[in-house]
Amino acid sequence: LYTSKGYYGNEVTYEVSYRKGNKTVVYFDIVEGPKGYIKKIEFVGNKAFSSRKLRGLMRTKRKTFLSWLTKTGTLERDVLEVDLARIREFYRDRGYVTVKVKEPKITLSRDRRSIVITIEIEEGDRYRVGSVDIVGDILGKKEDLLKKLKVKKGKWYRSSLVHKDVLWLTDRYADQGYAYVDVSPLTSLDKEKKLVHLLYKIEEGKLVYINRINIRGNTKTRDKVIRREIKVAEGELYSSTRIRESRRRLVKTGYFKDVDLSVSPTERKELVDLDVKVEEMQTGTLQFGAGYSSVYGAVGTISLSERNLFGRGYKVYARATLGGELIDFSVGATDPRFLDGPFSLGFDAFNVTHEFDTYDYRTTGGDIKVGREITDTIRADFTYLYERIKVFNVDDEASDYIKSQRGTTLTSKVTLTLSRDTVNNPFFPTSGSEVWISGSNAGGPLGGDNYFYKFSGGFSWFHPLIGDLVLNLKGNVGIVRGYSGREVPLREKFYVGGMNTVRGFEYGMAGPVDENQEPIGALNMVTFSTELLYPLSKALGLRLAVFYDVGKGFDHWSDVTPLRHGAGVGIRWYSPLGPIRIDWGYNLDRKPERGEKASAWDFSIGVLY
Template sequence: MVKRARLLALLLLLPSLPAAAEELSFASVRIDGVQRVDRAAVEAVITTRAREPVTAETIDADLRAIYALGHFDDVRAEQRDSDGVPQLVYHVSERPLVRRISIRGNDKLKVSQVRGVVTLRTPGILKTQDLQASETAIRQLYTNEGYYAAEVSSQVEMQGKNEATVFFDIVEGPKVTIDNIHFEGNRVFSDRKLRKFMQTKRWWIFSWLTSSGTYNEEMLQNDLELIKEEYFNKGYVRVKVKQPHIQLSDDRSEMDIYIEIEEGESYSTGQLSLKGDLLESEEVLLKGVQLRTGETFSRELLRKSIKNLNDFYADRGYAYVNVTPLTQIDDDSRSVAVAFTIEQGVQVHIDRIEIGGNSKTRDKVVRREMVLVEGDLYSANRLETSRKRINNLGFFSEVNVDAVAHPDDPTRMDVHVDVKEQPTGTFSVGFGYSSTDGFIGQGSISQDNFLGNAWRLNLAASIGGDYNNYRIGLLDPYFLDRNLALGFDLYKTDREWDEYDVETTGGQIKLGVPLSYENRLFFVYKYEQKEIYDVDPWSSVYIRSQEGRSTVSSLYASISRNTTDFRPDPSRGYMSEFSVEYAGLGGTERFVKTIADHRHFFPLMWDWVFSPHGQIGYLTEIGGQELPLDERFYLGGINTMRGFDTREVGPWQPRGYPQYDESGNLIGYAPSETERDYIGGVKVAFFNFELIFPLLKDAGLKGVLFVDVGNAWGEDEEYFSDMRYSAGAGIRWNSPLGPLRLEWGYNLDPYDYEDKSKFDFSIGKFF
């Protein structure tokens, strides 16, 4: 249309012009044909003015500018004479106004999904480029959903007043699944390995659940880059991953993807050097470079090297440091030399720390987790540490800690801490079940951020056929705004075991003394009154001897270290604790209980985590007094040795049958040959080896494979003698009702009287 408009302009104007470059003047300049478009917008792009000199080139430029507005199908210029007075008229023909958009033929996708990608708007001017872009966007939407063969066309239906309805007609076709992904030319990586690098996957039986196995062009293009990256990390810097070839099956329901690779040769790392602003000697700075001369070149190690150098400078206040690598490839020696250029910039101090988004949590709770304060030198590492510490509070679903340049002074930066609150308390009334405690009615209120002060409040009541528990507790992790935790618990429990019942009423005062962020001392003074009653008369000798009332007055002390990355759900780091409880500060019970516990988390590929856990304990008497029954070590069940019945791993005594004389008087007990009571051990050691992997990441659903090893022993038995073994699998889910665990364990060496397997599950948080 622009070419046609230019031709019309020249044809109309040239007869009245002696030469194309000769100037004219018009008494008036007018625009005809404007209906909906703002006339002022058109006049604003015209340079021709009345009674001012103008050439054919100027008019041609005006025509181009009017057409470029995108509102017109046709633009032309005309010279008119009115009573001998010359006039210039620009004629425009407006494009139709889109009043309605209709989607037809969509059965698999909702109208709202299709409309969401359409670039045309109502009301809006109908533009050919928008129409074509909308068709492409709809086609891409169907491709991303697996309908690779979908066809999209458009139809414009004109109505009165230069208005139009646009119809998008869709022929969806069958959903195309990926049957196979083939590679050609690969020697370094097998086909199977290359497929693992890719996000695009073949269709399999559970693809309906994971949404994999369908073609997504954008994802496939990204996969080509992922494959290149893996080759670059092996030194193949000349690798070429060609565009994939798609082959549809005859019925267009399946496709094969063919990817050709030219690997080339592997290159090693050549000379490494640094230049620019060097804070330390080149030898010192090169220690942060993970590439090594003579070893295989790796782009991943190059990136890590750049980060290490950046962090080295950023942790010394140089927030604007710029590390630029210059690589030089030598094809003759098949090596890559790297020269790092460092521009340190100015040294920066922190000016203000501003906290936002905390509608409930008080500023001081967030601020005391910051390891970077006003006036400090900028440090990237300390900023990240601050973010992790705030995230570890568990109060926020999002935590962002950003350093922002000061508008007036390049040597100062402000730190903005933006958080998004999440629920930290629960109120629940309902019923739960665990294989240990049976059915339990539960009412509880818990708040980990009570009054926004990070106080931990716990009010709970659990009522069941075998277990009743009432508890109230409060812990202030920063008592009087000091780095000191202080709290208390009051509780009453009543538990029924098969052999006896036990009722406990007590309380405890807790004091936490942090040695550092990762290390903590904890002290607990506990006072309990206990009664063991309703003892089965056929119970073992030891259990019968425990009947009656007792009191425990003890002091518990522990030292712990926690280096995990995210404490609510760790994936790396470890937790260690060593504790000693001394009972003998009054009361009737006398004992010392020592426990060492360690759990480690090792991240693996695909968000898998390997987590070994071990615990060793020892219970010793004081003054020759018999050890209390419920302080001994019991193994078996979901929290210790899966695949075994709860509390049925370790020492036992035969049940006793009462013997009577002819007059009916009790004269003693005869030990049973088949029935036994488990009495717990004074020594314990058990180990859990778990492989945890995501099942549905967005839902927080995880699977676990495990192996458990351990036992409990009496005083006259040796540690690690007669170890027991089990293995199994399970599912874990942080459900809205609380943590859910379903785990099945198989006893690898069952005794004649033991079951070969055991299924355990629990839901909710039982206080």
């Protein structure tokens, strides 16, 4: 026990005292030794990879000045054993299939306060892949299976690719109903030619069908809401891919904290039950609050929202926001699976007033939205919007452009959006992507006063790096033009600068401004963002973000360069009140003559990506 906590040179003695009545008392006398820390980790015999590279694979670390914070520097035997296995697998994944990582030598200093760990390695020769073959129960043509394997003849042998091939073959058979398929990779070494001959032996077993789908844990959500997201049905052949996709779809609904799908055998070997266990989360919120918005200043908000109304999956909201520069009244509702089919149906109604330095801007209207799933990951959404736009309270000092926008106009617009979403979790994404393109048209046969067309597209890609560190790359591009030389409404232009575009700039300040340094929006937009996300507390749903943004809003493509740059840090917190996001960005190429600030704070409550 003491050694596992880093204390060495301990002395433990005991004394047994016998008492009347067949009683025994054992006394332990413990003399604690000093606490020892790892001073050095050294390797002997490694030639292909540096000692620094190998130390980087280990969780066991040397003591540093940050050890009090990182809790490193102590020797834990079980962790060291895992490190040795990781080093061994690292070598094998690079062709050193006969590598030997010997038992480490632990040396204590005389005062038992310093530890030196010496690890001896016999690397052996590096092997390439010889022959690759498949035997046993062949599904389809053997040649087609061999072509899709990642292990290729003549390449350096990699154990990780063999593992991926086993998983792929297993999924290939399991998707055809062979739930109990057994794929065994058998290897033989040609030590003279330094080759690994690989043989995948496949035993497919019996075809398996889904017997019953059992749902547990849903106290609010109706069974049919869960069943409509499950991509297998009772009586169908077993499919591992469709079961995994079913779990992803259930997580994506946002109704559940945890989703677990597992199969259990029945009395008949060809039948299995699919057990769906869910843990529901809070989906309704009533919020009263006051705060500060980076765009609109001090605001007060009252909102009521529900993502799973009546347990049927209906999404509804009503919101009122009042502040010095914003008045927002909005309501809306959406049925994501109208009549339990592939279509969604919803609407929004709004009355929003923005108060800028030299003018006020009010939009009143609503929209109707219809969407349809095309595949499990691709959908199309059609929106019709009708709104009245009023630009008023225009100051005498306002720019000529703002004055030209004064008055009331009507916009009648249709928008078609195509999107593909493979993000694994809507609240804590770690892998997958979302890609979308959108086209809008206003005026003409639709009526209204504003005639324009608009195209935009973007992506957001998540990829796990090391441990819990996640990379998020995002990009957006867009254009908007008025028909026959008409002006584009202020609302429809692109405002680059702020939380969702280039952080470090205030709203719209990375694009065109008028003579009063007021952002007036751009006809073109391009942005790109690189962000690293790391969990500070998984229990609290708290993550740290470090980001770099680049982009610009501009009216002419000849003005696309130079681009504007910002970098900074942020917090992502899935709080009891909903997802909260706070970013601080620094303007890397500030232009004071444009009224730009050196940095900017951004704050929001809503979806995090």
